[in-house]
Amino acid sequence: MYRTHTNGELRSTDINKEVTLAGWVQKTRDKGFMTWVDLRDRYGVTQLIFDEDRSPEAVMKTASSLGREFVIQVTGTVIERESKNPNMPTGDIEILVSEIIVLNTSLTPPFTIETETDGGEDIRMKYRYIDIRRKPVRDNLVFRHKVTMAVRNYLSSKDFVEIETPYLIKSTPEGARDFVVPSRMNEGQFYALPQSPQTFKQLLMIGGMDKYFQIVKCFRDEDLRADRQPEFTQIDCEMAFVEQEDILNTFEGLTRHLLKEINGVEVGAFPRMTFDEAMKRYGNDKPDIRFGMEFGELNEVAQHKDFNVFNSAELVVGIAVPGGNSYSRKEIDKLIDWVKRPQVGAKGMVYVRCNEDGSYKSSVDKFYDQEDLAKWAESTDAKSGDLICVLSGETNKTRAQLSALRMELAERMGLRKANVFAPLWVIDFPLLEWDEETERFHAMHHPFTSPKPGQMELLKTEPGNVKANAYDLVMNGNEIGGGSIRIHDRAIQSKMFDYLGFTPEEAKAQFGFLMEAFEYGAPPHGGIAFGLDRLVAILGGQETIRDFIAFPKNNSGRDVMIDAPAPIDQEQLKELNLKLDL
Structure with missing residues (x-):
């Protein structure tokens, strides 16, 4: 041995x-x-x-x-x-x-195999097999294994059955771009790699497998960020004979189990917040509730004077930064420069100092008196010693800008503590969202999501106001899971395809197999999918998923270790009946 x-x-x-x-x-x-x-x-x-x-x-x-x-x-x-x-x-x-x-024997490694290495990220990704020998990387992979096993054990104990679904499926134009795979035996035809096993898990419910899960690779050909990879792993789940409450209770239980088993943290019942409330209070649909700085809308108390920047705005909204009155003018100017960056896109920022003596000093004193500013403080819940930061403009853009500022300030102030976990459910999403480019509505989640009970008829008259029977599980400012109650009736699914602009021919070509299955006794069903990579990263006190993936791609979607993607030779192209004009 x-x-x-x-x-x-x-x-x-x-x-x-x-x-x-x-x-x-x-x-x-x-x-x-x-x-x-x-x-x-x-x-x-x-x-x-x-x-x-x-x-x-x-x-x-x-x-x-x-x-x-x-x-x-x-x-x-x-x-x-x-x-x-x-x-x-x-x-x-x-x-x-x-x-x-x-x-x-070994060549001299290109970087030191120590916890604190001298190797930059590019060189470590090129020699990832060596990087894995380092304790932080090794520990992350072992941690991922522990989370995965805890998920499997919990779901198995609740009578879920793990079932594999196909990787070579049919391409659909909805959602992100597919990775496509040419078929050698079927000239001119292609498979697609699945963005999700969505239709297959619905078919499993029709097949009577009333509790399914799968820890599964999914693929999306989309632009990358620190928390995205072209291939990623989902904890994919579906249940039959359930309503929304059953789903929320089951997977809140899973999340609480993971927090206790993996992190030794016990949390109570998860708060619930509607999509509209999340947008109004935090400016996004995945709010980090570990800290305050909730939005205060100021239209009523800021649009009655001669300050046209506010008067012409659809929304005037602010946050109170705890202890922010200690910031120097130079520091505040840097904050203003930060929100004016192209990545954020604000045109400027108004601020109010809340002095210890109860008085206020603002950047717009020319237009607003102490009584006005006191109302701003009341609306944003500002206290003595705080700084009120105010943005204005078109509602959705302004909320997104202030949300970005809130998160940046929290990061600088050390409020986003990695060992504190604040999960919540965001519910009642819009069923549809308007796309300016195509000038039509698209499904906010996917076309199989059911409207909230009693709202189907609203699709004819007020499609933008219809709420989805959908839910996201959010933790520490990240969406870690999302799902919905599905449509299980062929007539209703046909109507949904109509509202989404599918012709009957398109609907049949893309989803005819599912529509036919609905005619053979489809039960009420719903489910959820967790992003395993992101969940593991958050439980591990980080947000960059690459650190918890054995062989990740870089920001260009390349595997620099094996140099992929790469050209294939002409014989392979010929065999696949493909031609490349270079």
Whole structure:
């Protein structure tokens, strides 16, 4: 056998045992007559000692030739370490080596395999297989495994069945762009990689598998950000014979279980907030409720004077920054510059200092008196010592801009604490959203989402006001899951396709199989999908999902390690009946 123990296992209770270890050489310290080697594997580090008085000459010679990341096997005796290291689990012992075998040599790595490495992100992604040896990356992957197993165990205990669905499916134009796969045996035809197993899990409900889940790869050909990858993993779930309340209770239970099992945190019942309320109070539909700074709408108290910037605005809205009156004029000017950045897009910012003596000093004192500013403070719940930041303009854009400012301020003030978890449900989303480019309504979630009970008829007269029987699970300012009660009636689904602008021919071509299935006893059903990558990152105290993926793509969607995507040769193209004009 290559090893009797791992490198994180041995303790002082093992002294005098003969053991065999294997792993990678992390570092060596050669004193001539004595050499120390730190031997590393996935489980930890053990110090080896080679002593010319106690180790064979051939062993000493081999030890002196070891380089970083050599793979070795050693046999020796566990002895008490003279200079103990309380920071290492194995810091009380070391191995007096009597035999050594070099299993493989190594080139000098392009960066140090330490917790704090000298390698930049690009070089570490190119050599990801080496980066995985570093403890932070390794721990993240083990953490992901623990979360995944906790999910599987919980759902299995609730009678969910894990069922695999196909990866080669049919392309649909709704949603993000598909990755397409040419079919060699069907000339000129293509599969698509699934953006979600949505229709298959609905078919499983029709098939009588009333509790389904799958931890599944999904694919979207879209622009990337720190929290997006072209391939990502979902915890995909569906239930039959349920209403919205059943879904919320089941998956609130899952989330509470994960928080307790993985983080040791117990939380009470999750608050619920409508989409409209979330937008009004926080400016977005995934609010971070770990801190305050809720929006105060100021139209009634700010649009009665001669300040045309506010008078011409659709919305005037502000937040109170705790302790913000301590900011210097230079710091406030930097905040104004920050909101005017193209990424945020505000034209400027009005501010009010809330002084300790109860008076107010604003950047618009020319137009507003103390009584006016006191009403602003009341509307934003500002206290003495705070700073009120006010933006104005078109409603949706202004809310988004102030939301961005709120999150930036919270980050600067240390209010977004990674070890604090604040989940909530956002419900009652609009069923449809207007697309300016196509000048028609699109499904806000997907075309299989059911309207709230009793609102189907509103689609004819007030389509923009119809609420969806949909829900998102939000935690710490991130959407970690979303779902809906589905349409399960063919006639209603046909109407929905009509409202979304599908011709009967298009609906049949793309979803005819589902429509036909609805005619064979489809039960009421609904579900949810969690983004596993994002969920794991948040539970791990981070928000960048790449750190929790073994082999991630970069911001251009490339795998720089294997250099993909890459051209394919002309013979392959010919076999697939494809031509590339380069």
